[in-house]
Amino acid sequence: MFPVSSGQPLIWGVTVSLFMTGALAVRRLSPALALGIAWAGAIMQMGLGLNPMPSNIAIFAVLYVTAAYGRRWLFWAGFASAVLGALVITLYLVLATTFVQGGLSLATVSVAAVTLVAATFALLLAWTAGALVRASTRARENRAAQERAEAEAVAEQERVRIARDMHDVVAHSLAVVIAQADGARYAAASSPAHDGSAPDEVAVHALATISTTARAALADVRLLLTQLRHSQADGPQPTLADLEDLYAQVRAAGVAVTVDIDPMPRAEVPAGVQLAVYRILQEALTNALRHGDARAVAVTQAWHPDRVELGVRNRVPDGAVPHRSGHGLIGMAERASLVGGTLRAGVESGEFAVHAALPIGAGR
Numbered sequence: 001m002f003p004v005s006s007g008q009p010l011i012w013g014v015t016v017s018l019f020m021t022g023a024l025a026v027r028r029l030s031p032a033l034a035l036g037i038a039w040a041g042a043i044m045q046m047g048l049g050l051n052p053m054p055s056n057i058a059i060f061a062v063l064y065v066t067a068a069y070g071r072r073w074l075f076w077a078g079f080a081s082a083v084l085g086a087l088v089i090t091l092y093l094v095l096a097t098t099f100v101q102g103g104l105s106l107a108t109v110s111v112a113a114v115t116l117v118a119a120t121f122a123l124l125l126a127w128t129a130g131a132l133v134r135a136s137t138r139a140r141e142n143r144a145a146q147e148r149a150e151a152e153a154v155a156e157q158e159r160v161r162i163a164r165d166m167h168d169v170v171a172h173s174l175a176v177v178i179a180q181a182d183g184a185r186y187a188a189a190s191s192p193a194h195d196g197s198a199p200d201e202v203a204v205h206a207l208a209t210i211s212t213t214a215r216a217a218l219a220d221v222r223l224l225l226t227q228l229r230h231s232q233a234d235g236p237q238p239t240l241a242d243l244e245d246l247y248a249q250v251r252a253a254g255v256a257v258t259v260d261i262d263p264m265p266r267a268e269v270p271a272g273v274q275l276a277v278y279r280i281l282q283e284a285l286t287n288a289l290r291h292g293d294a295r296a297v298a299v300t301q302a303w304h305p306d307r308v309e310l311g312v313r314n315r316v317p318d319g320a321v322p323h324r325s326g327h328g329l330i331g332m333a334e335r336a337s338l339v340g341g342t343l344r345a346g347v348e349s350g351e352f353a354v355h356a357a358l359p360i361g362a363g364r
Contacts, residue, residue: 020055067130086119284312
């Protein structure tokens with residue numbers, strides 16, 4: 001060993017041990033500070049010419065935490081410290097002593113090489129153990145993040161399903177209620193009773209209240225749909241056979257719905273296309289009730305071998321601007337897109353027209 005270490009006061013050994021103990025104590029609170037303290041203690045130890053001490057084991061713990069819990073720069077600083085520390089240990093324990101005692105020899109170089117390999121292996125082993133713990137921790141965090149993302153995706157799908165059902169069922173029903181209440185109120189207010197007396201003010205007021213309440217409910221539904229962005233999801237699965245019920249419901253609201261189907265379907269229509277046709281027509285009729293002059297609505301269907309073409313037209317009140325934003329038109333476009341079709345909507349010759357082309361059969 002370094003001969004100058006003999007005869008050093010005990011106080012120096014205790015001081016170096018305190019440095020190493022301090023580095024060990026703060027290694028989890030601040031790995032960077034622990035690495036700095038360990039280097040300061042090692043430099044002091046070599047400067048005083050002290051022999052290796054049991055407290056030097058703290059160096060392995062410090063290298064471990066730099067790799068396991070340090071930031072990226074500290075991670076690589078720990079690696080550099082392990083390599084540099086092995087070189088410094090070799091110079092201090094072997095080569096410096098050899099120069100003091102009279103020069104190098106083949107045996108001395110061999111001992112230095114073995115010492116360098118052993119020191120590098122020992123220090124890098126501690127650092128590598130920390131790196132493995134770091135990788136394991138990152139893997140657990142990634143798995144937890146993936147599980148959270150999957151849970152959020154499931155919740156989002158559920159919100160999507162609820163929003164779609166609300167839009168397709170609740171909003172449509174409220175629009176029909178509003179149209180019926182308004183029609184009945186106007187009829188009651190403008191027509192005398194059977195006995196020739198004045199219209200029943202109580203009935204008119206009640207119908208007005210129904211209309212106002214339904215409009216408020218519809219506004220609340222649209223507000224919820226703003227928060228629950230809707231798209232295709234599982235829900236009620238109506239078919240073409242349910243279209244007659246849809247037309248009957250709209251006619252009951254006082255709307256003259258004419259339906260022209262030419263040509264008729266010649267083969268079994270895929271369930272997805274049937275659902276898209278129903279939802280697009282349902283939304284188009286709801287928009288006619290809500291925004292247009294819904295006294296007359298024309299519906300056309302043309303079932304070609306490779307596609308079905310849908311059309312819904314109704315007059316636009318003078319000066320009225322149809323709503324071109326919101327969930328209705330977006331929902332219809334999504335329904336068409338999901339089955340590979342297209343949809344356009346806009347004012348044509350004083351009428352608001354919805355046109356959709358959905359592929360079927362070979363066209364899909």
